[in-house]
Amino acid sequence: MKKKLIVTHQLPRGPFSALKDDFEILWPDADAFGNEELLENLKDADAVVTVFGKSFKTKMINAAPRLKLIANYGAGVDNIDLDAANGEGIVVTNTPDAVTEPTAELAMGLMLNVARRISEFDRELRAGNITDWGVMSNLSSTLQGKTLGIVGMGAIGRALARRASAFGMNIIYHNRNRVSEETEEKLEARFTDLENLLRNADFVSLHVPLTPETDGMIGLSELKLMKTSAFLINTARGAVLNQTALIEVLKNKEIAGAGLDVYQNEPEVPAELLEMNNVVVSPHVGSATRETREIMSKQVVGIIDDFFQGMTGIPVVNPMVLSSGQYRFKQESSS
Known part of the structure; x- marks a missing residue:
């Protein structure tokens, strides 16, 4: 008898054909299942593919x-109620590797864009508002020789450091745990505390996961430590940054600008940010390339297959469920 797999949103389908012999796969007719339809289909589901940023909370788990398996399509799992999954013995996985390079690529692009005023100039030229092409007109800021402060030196932070180094930037970083000396030497990066990083960086780029510890970690007091000439970049999660505080310091010209891909109440983007020429915005597209989406589908398919073949080497984000011996797959297999 085939197992039942629910895919909550439309994703590249090709890779899922590898599961067709073992799974009945249910796809939404539209972009995503409606809430009631999803709840009905979950009644006899063995596995579900959830999507980053799309809520999969207690009601759905219950x-x-x-x-037995929640295979999240994306690196961050703040969309999933992990406590509820743990309580029910459900294994949760993610796809961290695929998102690393494209997200670092976007962070670098946001830095370049806001510093060199690319989007601003594009808008103004199209509107016919730039008539002065003088040597000292339309000036912007360069990246070469500037200091980049990376908050969160995980895979994406390290990928950004490599790119920034190629632009001639100096790298400082803050992380919960200091990376190895070998990694620091390779990236030419220097470890420091968060306060020192904020005071000295010309660009601050956020790359931490959303956890209770990082929720709101960059608030008004932290933003006020930054240079008035500094730029803030956020491709992590919107809730890591206090959006109201950011708007305040931007209005008061206490920092120079911001490049944002994530927001506190997505898909809502505050009108104040949209009206600012020194803010570049994008709609949570850090991993949104055609190539990456295809790779993510392949990875999640591999994870599902490996899980039901014995769970060898899959990226489990709640390993305590496995160590407790109470996960559903084990119980079913042994019965």
Whole structure:
């Protein structure tokens, strides 16, 4: 008898054909399942593919008594109620590797864009508002020789450091745990505390996961430590940064600008940010390339297959469920 797999949103389907012999795969007719339709389908589901930024909370988990695996399509799992999954013995996985390079690429692009005023100039030229092409007109800021402060030196932070180094930037970083000396030497990066990083960086780029510890970690007091000539970049999660505080310091010209891909109440973007010429915005597209989406589908398919073949080497984000011996797959296999 085939197992039942629910894919909550439309994703590249090709890689999922590898599961067709073992799984009945249910796809939404539209971009995503409606809430009631999803709850109904979850009643006898063995596995579900969730999507980063799209809520999969307690009500959905409670509606799925047979669910053994939540395979999240994306690196961050703040969209999933991990406590509820743990309590029910459900294994949760993610796809961290695929998002690393494209997200670092976007962070670098946001830095270049806001510093060199690319989007601003594009808008103004199209509107016919730039008539002065003088040597000392339309000036912007260069990246070469500037200091980049990376908050969160995980895979994406390190990938950004490599790119920034190629632009001739100096790298400082803050991380919960200091990386190895070998990594620091390779990236030419120097470890420091958060306060020192904020005071000295010309660009601050956020790359931490959203956890209770990082929720709101960059607030008004932290932003006020930054140079008035500094730029803030956020491709992590919107809630890591106090959006109201950011708007305040931008209005008061206490920092020079911001490049944002994530927001506190997505898909809502505050009108104040949209009206500022020194803010570049994008709609949470850090990993949104055609190539990356295809790779992510392949990875999540591999994870599902490996899980039901014995869970060898898959990226489990709640390993305590495995160590407790109470996960549903084990119970079912042994019964």
